[in-house]
Amino acid sequence: MSASALLQLLFSGVTVGSIYALTALGFNLIYNATGIINFAQGEFVMLGGMTAAWLAGMGLPLWFSFVVSVALVAALGASFERLCIHPLRSPQILSLIMITIAGSILFRGAAMFLWGKQTVYLKAFSGERPIRFLGAALHPQTLWVLGTALVITICLHLFLRYTLLGKAMRACASNRTAARLTGIPVDRIVLLSFTLSAGIGAAGGVVVTPITLMDYQQGTLLGLKGFSAAVLGGLGNPNGAVAAGLMIGALESLSAGLISSHYKDAVALVALLAVLCFRPEGIWGTTTQR
């Protein structure tokens, strides 16, 4: 295999990986605040893409569709938390997870009714003409996806590290009871985490739609891959999630290109399981977190 073909495989890996990374980011916030995995995260991504494609299809400008879609899905995330997560007085992790599973079924059904079962598409933000580099081609939209992932990661990092709210969120993550005792309004932090996660997921959904196309069922696969990336990177660690997402993407693409496309997903999964065997808390996770 030539060097340019190898580079091409890496580019493909980065394209897919950045999609996984963006999905993975949303898992972390909710995990940090509540300790649960939100199985509806993939649906937030799907809803973001579907809403934006719907708005853009009505002739609205792209940036406007983007903003409105993110705002709408964030609001949905907030109401989901208020209506379905918040009312539980003594939440058990498993019941909460089950609620997010039920939520994902509902969101999927709602999307099916709102927009039908067909695949929708969104124009690439800056054209379809591929960027050529040393004989390999990169879809320009990939740069948008990567850029979005990067901006969100940096913002999250700054937010968690330097703002009072962000610090409160981290406090919740390390010990909820202690956080509550020091006067942190834990339930508002949870609300915030759902709002942000949904918004981040939606933003991801909008920027990936030109590459992946979108339909009401696409959220399941994106959620699954995002979850893998979040776990591999160490739950609760946004930087780790991005790195792990890119790693999984690269692994899939390289194994499809070099070994066999029939088993590419299996190769990535085996690698993931192997990592979990040796580092049961993910690559960049810490043992203090569950």
Added chain:
Amino acid sequence: MFRKGLMLLLTVCLAVSGAYAKKKPYKVGAVFAITGPASWLGEPERNTVQMIAEQVNREGGINGHPLELIIEDTAGDETRTVNAVNKLINKDKVLAIVGPSRSGTTLAVVPIVERAKVPLISCAAAEAIVSPPEKRKWVFKTPQKDSDAVIRIYEHMKKHGITKIAIITGTTGFGAQGRKQLKKYAPKFGIEIVADETYGPRDTDMTPQLTRIKASGAQAVVNWSIVPAQSIVPKNMRQLGMTIPLYQSHGFGNIKYVKAAGEAAEGIIFPCGRLLIAEQLPDDHPQKKVLVEYKRAYEKKFKEPVSTFGGHAYDALWLVINALKEVGPDRAKIRDYIEHVKGFVGTGGIFNFSPEDHNGLTKDAFAILTVKNGKFALLED
């Protein structure tokens, strides 16, 4: 929406009970993947049979008997299909069943209808559905054969001097059947498969596989899959600067996939029934009248472009209605009637059934189409 649907149902019921109070309705079952991963198949199929039933009942029913359609959703799931077909047979006591949409779900219910002796006209493609004929007494299917699609593609390739090809298929039942037939018929046409790649049904990027194909020296690519990959593969090929011709399967028969692929769809070659280019057919073409009428009626009623999948349900239900018209409400007679239908002009082609052939179509049911200026165009009839 729900209330509107309920009102509609109520009025339909009232109308039906009023107009046909005297004669007993003929019950026909329909099982389609209306939701789930194959809903892009099930939805146009469901729409089509509903449209036909309304039309038939408006025009006085079948010999005065109203047609009562009982539609069940399979969600593309085998367990649910088994339950649905059992319900239709044992609870609703239908005379015949149209569907299911997918090959897997059809194969799962073949033993049930064989045992219960109920005619089933599947809208799924796999050839195993109707073979071996001695074990498929009660089962028919309307979509054209995968092997015929492959043969049409290979004939076209041969004519254009293509001998080395790459195949890329989705890991669904449909993709796997295509892969099997592509590999089986290649030697007979002197075609060598130099790359054989697959991808998952919901994969979003096929450039790694295409990179391998690019390096393999293939003169053409055949992609055999369902949505959304049918739109992503051409886009990825364009991105990689690949200019060799792309052939796709008859699953490409919906203009929406062309739109989703944008400019990259230009020049795609695929075998397909003649429904999509009905207006371009010469006026003396035997299928033209049926095709144009169905296409116009469907597009007017549902405000969306017609697809060949709805056409399979159209053919299946009309076969049953014609049988009911001739032989009345008797499962065995319906089966015997369909088995001897000759020259039935449907959307998929002209059907000639026989005890050995429960599909009734030949490779002439396919035309070769291409995409020109974002529209389907006839390339070779």
Added chain:
Amino acid sequence: MGRGDRIGLGALAGVVALCGFLVDNPYYLGVLTFVGMYVLVATGLSLLMGYAGQISLGHAAFFAVGAYTSGLLTTKAGFQPVPALSIALALAGLLAVLVGLPTLRLRGHYLAMATLGFGEIVHIFLNASVSLTGGPSGFGGIPSLGIGPLSLESPRAWYIATWAFSISALVLTLNLIHSRVGRALRTLHTGEVAASSVGVHVAKYKLYAFVWSALLACLAGSLYAHFVTFVSPSTFGLKESVLFVTMVVVGGISSVWGAVIGAVLLGLLPEVLRGFRDYDILVYGGILLSIMLFAPQGIFGALRGLLRR
């Protein structure tokens, strides 16, 4: 086995027998047969989740091992169904040990991910090894379950046989829970550190529960293959694994009886909801959500709460 368990078993056997007498329609019997298979899987999974405190998002894989091993051996290798089933069970047990040894060390979401990954790998294998499994198209022509010349033909025979398996599995599981192993498992659920400090061999008991749940899922899969006579990978994906877990949680994780209730409910629900047509996905999601909101301990947990009050 406690008094409550005995009453429960008696009631269940009574209802099952009554249905066997009264229900005549093959459609209802068919649905109830599938429900019986779900009860098998959920019973085992309940032991794993409720007592050993381990989650598995990969049990569809064991379901698949049962279905495919039985199906392949009987159609392609000329085996009788019962020896084929024994081989399937041995294979599932072995696989459970191999998977369980490294993964059961993991906790919470990491275990969920690992089992999910295992399930997906099996699913990919079923899809990719076309020459063995038929690939995505699957294969059919699997004979019915039987011994020698006797085989299950009528829907009623299938219904009775499946529920006989489910109730026996339930009896065995209840016995297991009230044995030394069960007591050890319960201490384990309360706290692993405490359990190991009083001398419970934590890893060993977790593995027992995992293997037992795998065997029951495998048995159910084998029954499925012989009943439907056709298998394809789409039945054995993540969706199915999540469905199994949902049954256990919705029914109530605190008791095996919860799993039985959950399996019956979720097995019947799609059929009951057929009347809702396209809306069934919304109604289904809505029902799941309301159960978890109003009965976070599951249906059995809520019922028990009401009784105690």
